[in-house]
Amino acid sequence: MSGTSIDLAAEGGGASLSGSNVVFVIVALVFALIALGFAAMFVQSVLRAGRGTKNMQEIAGAVQEGASAYLIRQFRTLAVFVVIAVVLLFLLPVHDTDNETWVKIGRSLFFIVGAVFSSFIGGAGMALATRANLRVAAAAGGPGGRETAMGIAFRTGGVVGFLTVGLGLFGGALVVLIFRSDAPTVLEGFGFGAALLAMFMRVGGGIFTKAADVGADLVGKVENNIPEDDPRNAATIADNVGDNVGDCAGMAADLFESYAVTLVAALILGQAAFGQDGLIFPLIVSTVGVVIAILGVFITRLRPSDRNGLTAINRAFYISAAVSAIAVAVVSFIYLPDTFAGFGDAGIARDIVDSGRNPQFVAIGAVVIGIVLAAAIQALTGYFTETNRRPVQDIGKSSQTGAATVVLAGISVGLESAVYSALLIGAGVYGAFLLGGSSLTLSLFAVALAGTGLLTTVGVIVAMDTFGPISDNAQGIAEMSGDIDEKGAKILTELDAVGNTTKAITKGIAIATAVLAATALFGSYTNTLASSLSDAGIADVQTEIYQLLNIANPRNLVGLLIGAAVVFLFSGLAINAVSRSAGAVVMEVRRQFREHPGIMDRTERPEYGRVVDICTRDAQRELLTPGLLAIMAPIAVGFGLGAGALAAYLAGAIGAGTLMAVFLANSGGAWDNAKKLVEDGSYGGKGSEAHAATVIGDTVGDPFKDTAGPAINPLLKVMNLVSLLIAPAVVAWNVGSEQNTPLRVTIALVAVAIVTAAVVWSKRKPISMGDEPAVAAAAGAADTAKAAQDEQHRDAAAQSRIKDNVG
Template identity: 80%
Template sequence: MSREIAAGGELSLTGSNVTYVVIAAVIALVALGFAAALTKAVLAAGRGTNKMQEIAAAVQEGASAYLVRQFKTLGIFVVIAVVLLFLLPVSDAGDNETMVKIGRSAFFVVGAVFSAIIGGAGMALATRANLRVAAAAREDGGREKAMQIAFRTGGVVGFMTVGLGLLGAASVVLIYKGDAPTVLEGFGFGAALLAMFMRVGGGIFTKAADVGADLVGKVEQGIPEDDPRNAATIADNVGDNVGDCAGMAADLFESYAVTLVAALILGRVAFGEEGLVFPLIVPTIGVLTAIVGVFITRLRKSDKNGLTAINRAFYISAFISAVAVSGAALAYLKSDWAALVGDDWRTTLKLDATETLPLNPQAFAIIAVVIGIVLAAVIQALTGYFTETERRPVQDIGKTSLTGPATVVLAGISVGLESAVYSAIVIGAGVYGAYLLGGGSIILSLFAVALAGTGLLTTIGVVVAMDTFGPISDNAQGIAEMSGDIDERGARTLTDLDAVGNTTKAITKGIAIATAVLAATALFGSYTTNLETALAERFTDEGTPADGLAARIFEETSNLLNIADPRNLVGLLLGAAVVFLFSGLAINAVSRSAGAVVVEVRRQFRELPGIMDYTQRPEYGKVVDICTRDAQRELLTPGLLAIMAPIAVGFGLGVGALASYLAGAIGAGTLMAVFLANSGGAWDNAKKMVEDGKYGGKGSPAHEATVIGDTIGDPFKDTAGPAINPLLKVMNLVSLLIAPAIVLQFGKDANPAVRISIAVGAALIVAGAVYWSKRKPISVDAGDGGGGDGGGGGSEPQPQPEAQTRVGA
């Protein structure tokens, strides 16, 4: 430890740096102002026919009912987490420990509330914009206008994400200064925890409805997607919003918050005061480029499709970010390490007395940030290659439909596995490239990885807009098809937008995975930094002399990832295993809930024969109720696994095993997330390609084969795959928070019985949750209160939205 950093609370901000942080907060408010202005513009667009409005109202009602119930469930976790955060010890706070604990708990609530606001407000606007996109497609120039409404609605969510994320981080730095990184651990944990639950719950809801609707409607009844005769259509459209809008928006917000947490923790150690400010300057520039990126996204008549316009705007905004960040680094950072860090900079950065660094601070920061920006662009191109309808992987999957569903499934799995390798190589190259910038300083190398993460964050406003664009386009097509109030030209426009939306959703999942890896790697560095601080305090209390403190800390931490230690090898295997178990639980949850939807939709076709000739209206609300109930019930087990598994490993096997656990989870999680996301996206667009007329078109055996592939891919790409992102960050943050307590429990004065009791208790909670999940039958009741699963009969009734569709048409 050196200079003021040994006691974070003593590090203050000078007048000029306070000004920079205030400017960051003001620009965050500007982003929120743009969000409000765009909201007004979107809501001013035409709302279409009465039938369209009635269907959209049913979707709004179902989505709101689900989200309210979900927030009530998650409120319990928030209260428990606040108490536990206050009880956990804090290292490096000095006399401010109590105030830091209070701040960490308070900003945990702020992070959770911000995540809920972004998810809820984004979903609320999306459920209104989808109607307006459908209406715009009916007008002259509908292609360009519908595209603009859909993307600018996504822009609102993007502005809210970057605005609230930057506002929260800047506020913490202004209030807590040197202790800001510790307080921000709470802010990031609140955002990550809520995002994970929203991602898992929303993913289960949306894919249970989607799978059930496809299996009975398309495959068994031979009716089109989003046909109003299918009782699961309203639930399917509701699910697009609670999963892809609310869930993904919260997911990307927590990526934003968590990356800033890691950057500030490492920045304070590496750069001192400037390390608390520069990581805020970078996303501040990102806010401005997000505004530019959203407003320049315009579909030209010469553009082949909407993806051309979106890619053009993304790459332009990424280039502007790179140029602006370079200018900011040259203007703000000093060009000499001694001038920036102090005369003892080699000691601070843990270099030998004769070691030098390959780059000056300005070049170091510029290249690190640009690596993150370039990484986002490369991931966008790579994911697009594996999921766009015009590219060979999707074309090949579509061609295999001629030989049946088995070959479609095999081809999709092959694409997913192959794409995971290339994505992992690209992400790994980005991480390693940033790491090399630090020369021989581990602290500086990890800070470079964190800065690469902030560089990627400069694109996040446009990325969120791209992601939200997908479900809005999907819903717009559904509303138009269910109402029947659309001509062939308008239907073609919405089909094209939906196909583009499938690709943008896949791309944003790829970028979200990259942010997860960068954030997790940087958090891993933060974990080791916090660990060293906690060990210094413990060894000092145990009487280690000051001149021997550094050597003892080095000895304790040098074998953190030494897999020759059986405890570390076990930790590595457990980390990878948790990713597989988490994915399996999420997919199995969709399977069980979709089974209930299938049973209910079949029952309605059987008992309400007038559905097929439009003389009877399906009971849409019953399917919404099934999906709502099951999503809330099923999300608890994956959530408990993410929180309790690191606690069991850390207190049971120690800090080295916990570090290995995180390494195993990051490695397996990266590959698994890309595989699931890209295979699902490729299957989806292969289905779209056949529906557009290839290989026999709709209703052909080839179409049926691709529908089955898409049905398998639904929980891959929209439930398990995206949920791995917040899983990695939740586990890293839990480890970061409990590291000081683990160090204390392994001290010579600790009581082993307490440590073992904590580990066993956490393990029993995980085992009990998994057992409770697995004992439920695969086919649950159909929502009639019969209670085939032992837990559904007493569920609380949900609002049943009514949609006046083409009854009697």
């Protein structure tokens, strides 16, 4: 890092917006409102579609009720974290501003705004999805067939996409308009609010959905040989509820925070690179993203000649990506001068001016790298997860020799795909970095712009993701109601398989955005360190930074190892939470089949509400430990080992998190579609031993791809943002006149104690499947174990908040 780039934060921070740049910010706000207007228009379009039979409406009503009850309960739990975070944000120091109190208030206020926006997008997307799935099922059995059904599903996803780009751009532009040169500090709060809520929604929703899904599959499909969404299975309603709270609400919040945090990183580094113009250009690129979102959703139309829905979705995505690249090139030539000296801003660092780079080509190159990276990740993920590709076909073929080989083949696919994805993402990051030449600040800004460029297609990406659970739920409603003919059922099966692939693709793209955003935030962290060291009275900031970031320092190596270890611990906690909750679901569904034999001949109805309540209760209880780990671990490392160790911690987490997230997501996606391959008739079809083997593989992959894997994305950004927020205090209490070793060590020990207590508390909770033998042995008879089990379920039933709407 050059000395000029280190001094940059202080120089650029004093910049104020010119009149023309204020106009650009207002234009961005207008386009954000246009996106929200299109969201409202598409909501009306979806709700006008036919709702199917009364029986279908009752089933959908039960799913809506369960999903809404879960989210309300989750938001009540998370409100406590929001209040605590607001107080801590106000107490943490800020640097490089003459309006410290005003900036602290703004940072805390926009933390709430980011959290509310993230919650609203997740909740609104889920609410519409639980209404759209009914309409997709009805349309599949109607005269419009697969074209109409897919149109409804994708337009619903388009609503969530418009909300994502609209609210993300609105929040970022509003902060810039109000706080001007202090906007980057305030934006830290906005991004942290979005990321924190997304992480909790991802973890909680993922635990809920996969506990229900695993329980439904193991007892229904494997033990009782009934279809996946058979109404005789007590876990079916909970499974459909889980698809919405996990894949709709959780993923929508996840992609919103990716959008918001990437924009935040670009604005922070943009101002550091060249003052006020660096605040404006990322907003212009994001405004292009609004136009691309509208275009992409409108051109996604399934033609009769298309092989399946994925053909139409891929066509629309690649067209949108190409138009995005062209549009960004146009606005770059219009807005940016052809030399950095042409900015005429005192905030431009000398190393950037002397780099000889053309800002137009740097911006275009960075954005195009991001767009190409999104397309490449889509193609690569599709190869490892599509049913017509060799990796999934090989997993399906291995089902002929049992579940063990299916599991081994899926793990192999995940591990291999993680390597290629990591290399691809690494190439994108390094390619963007090279655009900055000799200037580190410009290079990091280029990385942030690459992330912003990738997310110009986020409207289409979100629509692709939401399409998956809507199609899945539509098939479930059709199967449970029995009111859809064979042709309609075949259409829904096809859409469900397409949805599995689109979900896997969007998870891959979300991982790429997480790495780009985390890398950019890492750059923001080093800039914050430089400013904080300068504030602490360090004369040679450049030398101090080099010493802090020296990986040969054992303290930093320990920090790196802890960062990688936290990713593993986080993943293990999330998967274990699903296992624990799924065990309770399995026991409950078995109990209902055992005690109510009329369920199988349809003379008795299952007690769906009990399973929904088990999943709701466990998801709320289990999400706390991973959440506390994500927040407290950086605090413990930063205050305990210092700023350099915290930087190494972030590097370790980014490296391990990238590989782990791709491995988990692609293994799970491949197992899921291998199951679909067998269910479509390969290797004996439904009910065969091969089918049972792939169901086992799918149940192993469920918490991989829908709980732990996706949750790593917000985890990386939460830890980066926490580090960014505490950096001034970490530096101040380690060096200079404010050095306070007792306070620093106390904070570190408290953070360690909180994490340790949370993990121990989580591990001490009983596993339902493990309780029965112990009780039986103590009583000496199986009847006693059954009585204890019944008592446990009576207690759970007393807490049930979900009415059973299914007849």
